[in-house]
Amino acid sequence: AKARHFKWEVSNMFWSPDCEEKVLIGINGQFPGPTIRAKAGDTIVVELKNALHTEGVVIHWHGIRQIGTPWADGTAAISQCAINPEEHFTYRFVVDKPGTYFYHGHYGMQRAAGLYGSLIVDVADGEEEPFKYDGELNLLLSDWYHESIYNQMVGLSSKPMRWIGEPQSLLINGRGQFNCSLAAAHTQGAKQCTGGGNKHCAPVVFPVLPNKTYRLRVASTTSLASLNLAIGNHKLTVVEADGNYVEPFTVDDMDIYSGDSYSVLLTTDQNPSSNYWISIGVRGRNPKTAPALALLNYRPNNRAMKLPAVAPPATPAWNDYAHSKAFTQRILARAGTPPPPATSDRRIELLNTQNKMDGGIKWSINNASMVLPATPYLGSLKLLGLKPTLGASARPAESFGRGYDVTRPPANPNTTVGDNVYVLAHNATVDVVLQNANALAHNVSEVHPWHLHGHDFWVLGYGEGAYNGDAADAARLNLRNPPLRNTAVIFPYGWTALRFVADNPGVWAFHCHIEPHLHMGMGVIFAEAVERVGEVPKAAISCGATATALMAGGDHP
Numbered sequence: 001a002k003a004r005h006f007k008w009e010v011s012n013m014f015w016s017p018d019c020e021e022k023v024l025i026g027i028n029g030q031f032p033g034p035t036i037r038a039k040a041g042d043t044i045v046v047e048l049k050n051a052l053h054t055e056g057v058v059i060h061w062h063g064i065r066q067i068g069t070p071w072a073d074g075t076a077a078i079s080q081c082a083i084n085p086e087e088h089f090t091y092r093f094v095v096d097k098p099g100t101y102f103y104h105g106h107y108g109m110q111r112a113a114g115l116y117g118s119l120i121v122d123v124a125d126g127e128e129e130p131f132k133y134d135g136e137l138n139l140l141l142s143d144w145y146h147e148s149i150y151n152q153m154v155g156l157s158s159k160p161m162r163w164i165g166e167p168q169s170l171l172i173n174g175r176g177q178f179n180c181s182l183a184a185a186h187t188q189g190a191k192q193c194t195g196g197g198n199k200h201c202a203p204v205v206f207p208v209l210p211n212k213t214y215r216l217r218v219a220s221t222t223s224l225a226s227l228n229l230a231i232g233n234h235k236l237t238v239v240e241a242d243g244n245y246v247e248p249f250t251v252d253d254m255d256i257y258s259g260d261s262y263s264v265l266l267t268t269d270q271n272p273s274s275n276y277w278i279s280i281g282v283r284g285r286n287p288k289t290a291p292a293l294a295l296l297n298y299r300p301n302n303r304a305m306k307l308p309a310v311a312p313p314a315t316p317a318w319n320d321y322a323h324s325k326a327f328t329q330r331i332l333a334r335a336g337t338p339p340p341p342a343t344s345d346r347r348i349e350l351l352n353t354q355n356k357m358d359g360g361i362k363w364s365i366n367n368a369s370m371v372l373p374a375t376p377y378l379g380s381l382k383l384l385g386l387k388p389t390l391g392a393s394a395r396p397a398e399s400f401g402r403g404y405d406v407t408r409p410p411a412n413p414n415t416t417v418g419d420n421v422y423v424l425a426h427n428a429t430v431d432v433v434l435q436n437a438n439a440l441a442h443n444v445s446e447v448h449p450w451h452l453h454g455h456d457f458w459v460l461g462y463g464e465g466a467y468n469g470d471a472a473d474a475a476r477l478n479l480r481n482p483p484l485r486n487t488a489v490i491f492p493y494g495w496t497a498l499r500f501v502a503d504n505p506g507v508w509a510f511h512c513h514i515e516p517h518l519h520m521g522m523g524v525i526f527a528e529a530v531e532r533v534g535e536v537p538k539a540a541i542s543c544g545a546t547a548t549a550l551m552a553g554g555d556h557p
């Protein structure tokens, strides 16, 4: 294992990700940010300089558990103080597990401003992946808005709320086409893209050789959109999800929610004189965004921009949830993976509702919409102890109780704010049931991908309607080969049950990965055995009340 050093400068820059010039957040003059590639067991050292003009920044390493380094998780107000303009901060952490990951901003809505990139961990020297392939293609998927995140954030907190709407474009490796389509010949009313060149929005072309097997690494860092990937004439064999091996299964198309990552194997067994469409479309919301298209270019056919004669594969209907569920439920742990603990010590049931507050709209968990404190939790809990913030004297509710009607808008739509901090005992086995419900409007319930920091969890099962905890619900849980993941979706009007072991002291966010929903309060905090956290680097806690404590000479207890 070795240390891999990176020097990064985060700054605003003009860029045209979908051919329209905007300002985004890039790293070292690049968008997306540089790809980090390492081997399992390596230590990543990122010396970050914040070169934004007037705002703080942090970077979250999505899917990396940060075992023993909770201060490097990169969540503003939770694991560290935001890095101020012109300040440096060094992230140092071990990538312990091979897999497909990514990193992104985790302060306000900076991820949606383009602050993201790929993080790929290969097996350690001398180890082998449990599958074979000849080459790799990397697809980092995102969505893109023409309105700045500042406009978006102001809208979301306005009274009445102004919703951000659907994204203007979908991006593959930071590239999309807003004003034209590669498949105009097959798309009503679209203008043909003239293609290549070195424009920021030049279509992505993946060169491949015939009769080989490629590992596609696919990750989604979308702000809002749930995606579906299909490749004309080719099948996809899923082998990895969120850095964990899964029992291989083969599909024609796959869903990818924000926060998900996958490896899929693809065999180039088609006619090599043609190229093939890679198509990414929107699911789970009535789409207004055109699919993103890229080309699979069979070599030695060197006409990279030769367009397939046929239309791109159609994305399944956005509301065909049966299709989504069928895909999701095929994801199971690879044979030989140890099963989860057979029982749990604690069950936390989290009802997700859309609510009203002071004339605006929030998302709430057990009727409390999460707000973050001025002083980041990791430092404040370690140095100052758990103080009730926001006037909340009690810990948040363990359950939403029985009898809530998930099929209708909330009977009492009003919510309050909460810190939503759940204190977890060291090594407790914790079950979380995420319960979806009807939103404020009648007959609306949306998909929410929930992401846990600091851990993988087992996805024990999914159910329809309200979770009761009865024998029928228990029978829906898979304790034999549930997949380990860090992101799991709740389907409309349904529930999802997760299990994890609280064996990683730290303060971990657990939230909907949809950027505006997190911003509207859709999350909780797990404060896990904070008394066992080692010495927190001062740079991570030199703000707010912890800075005051440090100045008072109160060194680390």
Ligand SMILES: O=C1O[C@H]([C@@H](O)CO)C(O)=C1O
Pocket: 163, 439, 446, 517
């Ligand atoms: O949080 C959301 O708000 C809007 C809508 O419900 C109110 O405008 C929407 O589609 C969301 O996902």
